[in-house]
Amino acid sequence: MTALVPVAVVGPTGTGKSELALGLAERLGGEVVNCDAMQQYRGMDIGTAKLSPEHRRGIPHHLLDVLDVTETASVADFRTEAERKIDEIRDRGHVPLLCGGSMMYVQALVDGWSIPDTDPRVRSHYERRLEQIGVQALHAELAAVDPEAAESILPSDPRRTVRALEVIELTGKPFSASRPTIGEPRWGTRMLGLRCGLPELDERLATRTASMFATGLVEEVRQLVDVGLREGVTARRAIGYAQILDEMDDEQRIHEGGSARAEERTVIGTRRYVRRQRSWFGRDHRIRWIDTDTHRRADDAPDPLDVALQILGEGQR
Structure with a gap:
């Protein structure tokens, strides 16, 4: 592999991207650039499976914890910042490891996706439409005119639905x-x-979600409500956070059974998102796929890191 060529580690939630990116960074002399939209938010740690500083093995990570929950995440802003970080990493003589499963973020960066500027008049029209019929009905209208866009946008995501229209x-x-x-x-x-x-x-997703709820996700949401999570346009729609907010009253209490309902709905939402990720990334012929199944892998099957290094080594030949 040519020195300093970035390596993107992508794929569905729960497949082990962070662990592979760490291993590659250690072996290649790299730094990680986050490509997960929700991991940009300060305080959104448990529900996004963000690696804590002590679990980053001393490897620099970029574009984590760069937004307050009241700020709106933007693909365009991410692309600008990520491009700058990639240039800086390469100037230091290191390999950028682009890690994450946010589909539009990855493609905006790797393919230079430039989305048209906003128009306040048109935006206001669809925001009024959103208030009139709700996000799911508006998402259905998007699906009718652009099924591919609707497939990549959560039916519960009003901001991206409005933006697409x-x-x-x-x-x-x-x-x-x-x-x-x-x-x-x-x-x-x-x-x-x-x-x-x-x-x-x-x-894996069910087990991971149960662990998140058991280790304080509800309390994390309560703390974020105190700093404006409910007012955030993007952050409050994150899977897990949105489901918990739906079960909270104004005093941030979750009534009997609410936590279990939120956990169940989080699992369902995550599974739906994973299927969109599989479809989106599955169309990209440039991706070399590595299986991380444990149930079906033979005992002597190579570790995903070894497979990745072998694939990358092929590029040097």
């Missing part, structure tokens, strides 16, 4: 048409994807 009206084309053609990735980025069979992955 705005772009469609401004450009006269599907929102997905603004996405660049998949070609040679910028900087010659090598793209690795982690995947796991759905039965095992569903088990």
Whole structure:
């Protein structure tokens, strides 16, 4: 692999991206650039499975904890900051490890996706429409005119639903048409994807969600409400956080059974998101896939890190 060429580690939630990125950073002399939209938020730690500083093995991580929960996450802002970080990492003689599963973030960065500027008049129209019919009905309208865009946007995400409809009206084309053609990735980025069979992955997601609730996710949400989570446009829609907020009253109490309901709905929401990730990344022919199943792997199967290093080594030949 050519020195200083970025490596992207992508794929569905729960497949082990953070662990692989750490291993690669240690072996290649790299620094990690976060490509998970919700891990940008300060205080959103448990519910986003953000690595704590003590678990980062001394490896620099960038674009973690850069936003307050009252701020709106933007693909365009992320791309600008991530490009700057990549240049700085390479200038230091290190390899950028782009790690995360936020689909639009990854493609905006690797393919230079430029989304059209906003138009206040058009935006206001769809925001009024959102107030009139609700986010799920508006998302259904998006699905009718641009199924591919709707597939990549959560039905519970009003901001991105409005934005997609705005772009469609401004450009006269599907929102997905603004996405660049998949070609040679910028900087010659090598793209690795982690995947796991759905039965095992569903088990992992349920176990991980149960652990999040057991280790303080509800309390984390309470603390974030105190600093404006309910007012945030993007942060309050994060999977897990949105479900807990739905079960809280104004005094931040969760009534009997509310925590269990929130946990169940979080598992369901995560599974739906994973299936969108699988579909989105599955269309990218540049990704070299690495299986992380444990149930189906043979005892002598190579470790995902060894497979990744082998794949990257092929690029040197």
